[in-house]
Amino acid sequence: MAYEYGSTDLGIKNPFKIEGSIRATRGGILALLGVYALFTVKGLVESGQHLSGWFALGVGVLLLVHGMTVASFGIMQVTRFFVGRGVPTSLAKNRAKSEAHRAETDIVYSAQDLEQMLQGRKNITISEPEGWFARLVHSIFPRLIFLPYAYRNIAQQLGQALAQSLFGLLCFSLAWFSGASGLTSIDDTNVLQWLALGLAVYFIYVWARCGKPLSRNLQKEPDAIGIPTIAAWIAFSILLPFVLLAFDTYIFELPKLHFDTSHYMMIILVFAGVTSIFSFILLRERASLADPKTEVSEMRNNWQESIHPQEIFINFENIVMANRRYKEVPNRLYRDYNADLDEGGSDDKGQFTGETIQETQPVYKSLGWSKMFLQVRYLTTLIGHFALLWAAVSLYQNMGEFVDLLRPLSAKMFLEQLYTCIGLGFFVTILWVFGSILSKLAHAFWSEMCFESLVVFFQCQGTFTESRLSTGTSIYDSLRSENVLVRSSMTPWILVSRLVTSCFTATGEKNLEHPRHILEMHSANHELDKIIHEMRGFLDNRETIASIKNMKDLHSTANIQQVNTASRVPPAHHAAMEAEFEENIDEERAIEYSGFQISSDKNRDEPERN
Numbered sequence: 219m220a221y222e223y224g225s226t227d228l229g230i231k232n233p234f235k236i237e238g239s240i241r242a243t244r245g246g247i248l249a250l251l252g253v254y255a256l257f258t259v260k261g262l263v264e265s266g267q268h269l270s271g272w273f274a275l276g277v278g279v280l281l282l283v284h285g286m287t288v289a290s291f292g293i294m295q296v297t298r299f300f301v302g303r304g305v306p307t308s309l310a311k312n313r314a315k316s317e318a319h320r321a322e323t324d325i326v327y328s329a330q331d332l333e334q335m336l337q338g339r340k341n342i343t344i345s346e347p348e349g350w351f352a353r354l355v356h357s358i359f360p361r362l363i364f365l366p367y368a369y370r371n372i373a374q375q376l377g378q379a380l381a382q383s384l385f386g387l388l389c390f391s392l393a394w395f396s397g398a399s400g401l402t403s404i405d406d407t408n409v410l411q412w413l414a415l416g417l418a419v420y421f422i423y424v425w426a427r428c429g430k431p432l433s434r435n436l437q438k439e440p441d442a443i444g445i446p447t448i449a450a451w452i453a454f455s456i457l458l459p460f461v462l463l464a465f466d467t468y469i470f471e472l473p474k475l476h477f478d479t480s481h482y483m484m485i486i487l488v489f490a491g492v493t494s495i496f497s498f499i500l501l502r503e504r505a506s507l508a509d510p511k512t513e514v515s516e517m518r519n520n521w522q523e524s525i526h527p528q529e530i531f532i533n534f535e536n537i538v539m540a541n542r543r544y545k546e547v548p549n550r551l552y553r554d555y556n557a558d559l560d561e562g563g564s565d566d567k568g569q570f571t572g573e574t575i576q577e578t579q580p581v582y583k584s585l586g587w588s589k590m591f592l593q594v595r596y597l598t599t600l601i602g603h604f605a606l607l608w609a610a611v612s613l614y615q616n617m618g619e620f621v622d623l624l625r626p627l628s629a630k631m632f633l634e635q636l637y638t639c640i641g642l643g644f645f646v647t648i649l650w651v652f653g654s655i656l657s658k659l660a661h662a663f664w665s666e667m668c669f670e671s672l673v674v675f676f677q678c679q680g681t682f683t684e685s686r687l688s689t690g691t692s693i694y695d696s697l698r699s700e701n702v703l704v705r706s707s708m709t710p711w712i713l714v715s716r717l718v719t720s721c722f723t724a725t726g727e728k729n730l731e732h733p734r735h736i737l738e739m740h741s742a743n744h745e746l747d748k749i750i751h752e753m754r755g756f757l758d759n760r761e762t763i764a765s766i767k768n769m770k771d772l773h774s775t776a777n778i779q780q781v782n783t784a785s786r787v788p789p790a791h792h793a794a795m796e797a798e799f800e801e802n803i804d805e806e807r808a809i810e811y812s813g814f815q816i817s818s819d820k821n822r823d824e825p826e827r828n
Contacts, residue, residue, distance in 0.1 A: 228545065230301045230582045230667070234725060237599055237664045238295025244603045245289025248610055252282030255614060273621045277614055284610070295725045303547055305730035306580055306669060306721045314551040324733045329553040329575055335739070336675050336713045339512045343735045345436060351378060361505040366720045366735055367436040368662050369501060374437060375428045376497050382424045383490060389455035390417045408472045409462045414479040421486045422647055425493075429654035432662050434722050434733050476634055477641035482648065489605075489652035493659070496598045500663050503591035509718075513741035517712040517750055523757050526704045527570040527682055531555040533756050534676055538749055539576050542672060547579035555676075570706075571679035580669035580719060580734075595663050602656030609649035616642050665722045669734070672745060673717055680708035712749060716740040 255278030262271035304320060310327045312320065326343075335342060344363055347356045347370075355377045356362050362373055393413050466472045539549055555574035587595075619642060623635045683705050718738035723729050 228301055228303075228305075228547075228579075228582065230299070230305070230730070232296075232299035233664055233667065233723065234295035234299075236596065237661065238292045238725075240292070240599055240603050242289050242292030242296060244607045245285045245287070245292055247607060248281050248285030249289055250285070251611065251614055252278045252280070252285055254278075255281060269624060270618065270621050273617055277617050281610060281614065291725070299729060301730065306667070306719075307731050307734045308550045308552070309577060309673075309719070309734060309736065310550075310552040310575075312550050312552065313554050314548050316548045317550075322731070324731060326733045326735055332552060332575055332673065333675060335512075335736070336514055336673070336715060339514055339739075341510065341512050341736060341739060343737065344510060347374075351381070359501070359505075361508060362501065364508040364510040364737070365501070365505055366666065366722070366737065368432055368434055368666075368722050369504060371433045371437045372497065372659060372662060373501055375430075376494060379424050379428050380490065380494055383421055383487075385451065386417055386420050386424070389451055390414070392452065392455040393459050407463065407466050408474050409459055409466060411475045411479060412462060412472055413458065414483065415475065418479055418483050418486065418644065421483070421490075422644075422651060425486070425490065425655065426651045429651060429658060432658065432665070432722065473633060476637040477644075482641070482644045485645070485648055489648065492601070493652060493655055496594055496656070497659055499594045500591065500598070500659070503588055503594075504663070506588075507585050509738050509740075512739045513715065514739065515714045515741045515743045515746040517710070517746055520707070520709050521757070522705070522707045524704065525706055525757060527559060527572075527678070527680070527706055527708070528557045530678055530706075530708065530710075531557050531572050531574070534753065535574065535576075537756065538752050539674065541752065542578050542745075544579040544581055549579065550577040551575075552577065559682075567681070567683040569679075569681045571677075573675070573677035575673070575675050577674075577717075578672045580671040583668045583670045583718065585668055591663075595660055598656050599660040599664075602653050602658075602660055605649045605653030605656065607653075609646045609653060612642070612646050612649065662722070665724065667721050667723050667730070668737075669719050669721065671717050671719065672742060673715055674749070675711075675713040677711040678708050680706055682706040710753075712746060714742045714746045714749065716742045716745075 255274050259271045259275045259278065262268075262274055304317065307322055307324050309325070310329050310332060311325060312322065331342060334340075347353050347363070352374055355374050358377075359373065362370055365373075390413060394410065462472065535555060543549060551574070553573065553575040555572045557570055557572040559570045560568050619635070619638055623632070623639050627635060716739075717736055718740070719734045720737050721730060721732055721734040724732065
């Protein structure tokens with residue numbers, strides 16, 4: 219959707235400046251490292267190291283392209299955060315005429331959903347978790363259900379990775395116990411080393427799945443471990459040492475690994491612990507700010523007024539709700555009023571009904587983060603991007619080891635070099651996986667924005683009758699006012715709630731045009747009282763009888779009154795009445811002439827004053 223400029227600032231600032239600065243710094247370092255690698259190509263080729271030169275060229279181009287990509291995205295995060303007049307996304311389809319040209323795709327609710335939430339005092343956003351593992355996570359962390367979907371997805375993914383890691387340790391312990399207890403004679407073999415290597419690969423696979431992009435929709439069925447799967451893995455863990463021992467004895471002797479697998483497993487566990495602790499602190503601090511109320515202010519009454527039913531809805535939309543606009547931004551209209559008048563086959567009576575749902579412009583609301591939250595979020599961002607940078611630098615520093623693997627070597631030296639490259643690959647992969655997880659985790663907590671708005675549901679139904687009201691019907695009067703009076707017996711129903719909604723922003727054209735979810739519903743008694751007061755003021759100050767509101771009509775009425783009076787006096791007094799009538803006319807002409815003279819004198823004096 220195109221950016222819609224407005225001269226009035228909505229008070230929404232760029233939330234990604236700190237994160238973008240860190241990301242741009244990492245990208246700049248990687249780009250410079252890539253340029254340096256390209257400059258070394260000439261020296262390597264001149265010294266006869268053509269293979270190293272080609273490898274340095276490939277690594278240099280890779281680092282340069284990746285660094286420029288990361289730096290450009292970080293710079294984009296730091297630059298201006300364009301906020302148009304139509305952000306954030308509406309809760310339901312906006313039917314206002316001023317917004318008819320907009321096509322909002324990430325709409326979460328419908329007008330029926332909003333009516334259901336207001337009338338039922340419930341929040342359908344807070345949905346029940348599905349699956350036994352999701353229920354287990356929400357049972358351990360009860361307030362997790364009140365957080366936005368992105369946070370709930372992060373908690374479930376990290377909880378699943380942590381549970382699968384613990385289960386992997388359990389399976390490895392069973393395999394080790396199977397060998398240590400004498401069930402299998404693996405003490406003099408390399409089976410345990412390969413089991414440890416398999417466990418390390420399993421850890422990397424499990425945690426790499428947590429590095430997926432941010433999901434704004436609730437993950438209904440997380441890939442949890444089922445009971446049959448648990449039983450199968452336990453049985454496989456007990457049988458795996460026998461399988462590896464048979465392979466080592468009868469098929470091919472498992473070679474000895476020349477790198478310490480436990481070292482990499484320790485790095486994985488440290489990173490997993492840091493990721494779990496940081497995520498728990500951030501989620502706990504965010505959950506402490508949640509106030510999941512479902513309160514609604516309500517008014518139901520019966521009014522009997524002399525007013526046409528259509529005017530009730532016109533006044534409510536064009537005056538009452540227009541007075542609640544924020545910085546002159548049009549309200550979001552989710553259900554347009556339509557006063558359905560049913561005359562029932564009669565010209566002077568019938569029934570009517572109509573309703574509307576509107577939301578005022580959402581106003582940015584600061585959540586008031588704690589000092590611990592801000593420090594942990596900043597630290598998580600630094601560690602994540604530093605781990606990603608460290609992975610790239612390690613790849614550059616040890617590219618000679620990979621080059622040696624491509625040179626002609628004996629079988630023994632080739633295996634040793636292969637093990638060295640595998641160890642380096644493990645280390646770089648671990649840094650990259652956990653760096654991606656930490657940076658994604660921090661990005662989610664940088665991107666959330668909360669808004670506060672007022673949503674109003676107005677429904678009015680009742681009956682109306684028409685009658686004629688005449689004034690000035692005396693037998694001596696010739697001036698008469700006749701009006702058609704509509705008498706309405708109406709039952710207005712007003713529901714008002716102050717919403718707190720959450721939206722996860724992004725960088726680019728669709729920065730704030732992502733799904734916005736309702737988190738809290740608070741009562742708004744003060745706003746409801748003001749709405750009722752304005753509606754009653756409109757009804758009480760209306761005029762039923764047509765009246766005279768200017769001097770011309772008043773003079774005309776006086777002349778008609780004199781004619782009526784003259785028509786009722788005897789003929790002997792007609793001369794005196796005509797003289798009095800002409801005298802009144804002369805006085806009026808004199809007053810008009812004097813006013814003309816005064817205005818003419820003013821016009822003549824104006825150039826002299828100028």
